[in-house]
Amino acid sequence: MENCMKLEIAALSENESFARSAVAAFALTLNPTLGELSDIKTAVSEAVTNCIVHGYKGGNKSEKVWIECSVDKSGEAGELHITVTDNGCGIDDVERALTPFFTTLEAEERSGMGFTIMQTFMNGFSVTSKAGEGTKVEMRKKIVGENVGSRERLDA
Amino acid sequence: MKLISNRQKDELYVKLSGELDEHSAALARREADRLADSNADCGRVVFDLADVSFMDSTGIGFLIGRYKKFNRYGVKVCVANPSQGTDKILSMSGVYSLIRKL
Ligand SMILES: Nc1ncnc2c1ncn2[C@@H]1O[C@H](COP(=O)(O)OP(=O)(O)OP(=O)(O)O)[C@@H](O)[C@H]1O
Ligand SMILES: [Mg+2]
Numbered sequence: 001m002e003n004c005m006k007l008e009i010a011a012l013s014e015n016e017s018f019a020r021s022a023v024a025a026f027a028l029t030l031n032p033t034l035g036e037l038s039d040i041k042t043a044v045s046e047a048v049t050n051c052i053v054h055g056y057k058g059g060n061k062s063e064k065v066w067i068e069c070s071v072d073k074s075g076e077a078g079e080l081h082i083t084v085t086d087n088g089c090g091i092d093d094v095e096r097a098l099t100p101f102f103t104t105l106e107a108e109e110r111s112g113m114g115f116t117i118m119q120t121f122m123n124g125f126s127v128t129s130k131a132g133e134g135t136k137v138e139m140r141k142k143i144v145g146e147n148v149g150s151r152e153r154l155d156a
Numbered sequence: 157m158k159l160i161s162n163r164q165k166d167e168l169y170v171k172l173s174g175e176l177d178e179h180s181a182a183l184a185r186r187e188a189d190r191l192a193d194s195n196a197d198c199g200r201v202v203f204d205l206a207d208v209s210f211m212d213s214t215g216i217g218f219l220i221g222r223y224k225k226f227n228r229y230g231v232k233v234c235v236a237n238p239s240q241g242t243d244k245i246l247s248m249s250g251v252y253s254l255i256r257k258l
Contacts, residue, residue, distance in 0.1 A: 013179035020210075038241040045212040049178045109185070109217035113249045117213055120248060 003029060004070040011056040011063040011086070013049075019067055020044040023082060026069050030078040030143040039121040040080065040141055046114040047084035047137045053105065055088025055135055063088065078143045079123075087134035094127055159187045166199035168231075173207035176215045188222050196229040202258065206237035215242065216249045223254050234258050 005026050009015040020041040027040050048067065052059040065086050072079040091097045098119075103112035119125045124140030157180035162169045170191060176184065195201070203219070205211075223233045236258040238246060246252060 013177075016177050016179050017175060017210075035240065041210065042212050042241060042245070045177055045210075049212065049214070053178060109181075109221040111213055111216040111220065111249060113213045113216055113245075116248070117245060121244075 002071045002073050004068070006069075007067040009048075009065050009067070010061045011052050011059040011065050011088075012061055013052055013059055015065075016045055016048050016052070019048045019065070023067065023069055027080050027141075027143070030071060030080060031145040032143045033146055036141065036143055036145075040082075043118045043121045043139055043141075044082060044084065046118050047082075047139070050114055050137075051084060051086035051088060051135065053108075053110070055086035055090075057089065075142075078145075080141045080143060082139045082141070083136060084139075085134065085136045090131040090133050090135055091127070091129040092131050094129055098127070157181075157184045159184060159191070161191055163195060163198065168195045168198045168201040169204065170201060171204040171207065173209075175210040176208050176218060177210065177212055178214045181214045181218050184218060185221065188218075189225055192222070192225045192229065192231070196231070198231055200232035200234060201226055202234045202236055204236045205239070205242055208239065208242055211242045211245060213245065213249075216245065216251055219246070219251055219255055232256075 007022055009019055023044045024037050024041045027037060048065055051065045056063045068083045070081045072081060096102055098115045100116045101112040103110040118139060122139040123142045126138045127135065129135040157172065157174040157176055160171045168191065174180065226233050234256045
């Protein structure tokens with residue numbers, strides 16, 4: 001592991017924008033393209049929003065969401081690892097929750113596409129959850145960047 | 157999130173600007189539904205997304221919800237100028253099968 005950061009935020013919806021922007025700012029050290037950056041922001045927003053709206057039933061200031069990032073430069077492209085964790089209500093049936101368009105909050109205009117977006121936008125994705133204990137989402141994004149050649153020279 | 161609207165003859169034009177996420181959606185919903193109620197007689201509504209700087213799955217729910225609301229008045233719903241990121245989300249979720257992209 002080359003570089004890392006850890007954030008703890010109150011489970012409030014006004015922190016969603018801060019959380020995704022903070023991760024995007026951290027990712028800048030890997031020279032991502034705008035497209036890669038946009039994918040990361042969206043995936044983080046999905047994960048953090050889920051903790052607040054589902055894990056903590058709409059959120060409250062005494063509950064917390066944890067976001068951890070680390071950088072892995074061992075492969076050909078740099079890779080950003082992101083974990084988003086809550087200790088909220090957890091998910092009974094993870095497989096069902098991952099199904100596109102499955103939502104338990106249809107009444108609130110949720111579309112059930114959050115997990116599908118995370119899986120599509122990132123290169124690695126997994127969820128661990130236990131009912132009553134909480135949920136942890138792990139994601140990885142390969143950062144190819146604008147110009148791999150110039151980054152290799154910078155690293156040398 | 158800000159909504160600016162303009163009615164011209166049969167068409168209601170609504171420009172959204174800012175970030176559309178769970179936090180900002182409540183206000184956008186209220187504002188758009190108010191516009192729906194006062195423009196029930198128009199033929200179609202166009203949501204211009206050019207200035208939406210960020211959108212996640214909340215935007216899918218928002219647009220489908222407005223589609224249902226306007227549809228009850230017989231008003232067609234379209235979107236225009238999504239950014240690349242927004243377009244990716246709207247395409248993969250099948251939103252364009254209900255709401256035409258101009
Ligand atoms: N952190 C979490 N804690 C508890 N339940 C969760 C959590 N994340 C997801 N879920 C459950 O998994 C379901 C699917 O999540 P997903 O993000 O795919 O869709 P959604 O949040 O319901 O809708 P959308 O993300 O499209 O607005 C949710 O409806 C919820 O029941
Ligand atoms: Mg979600």
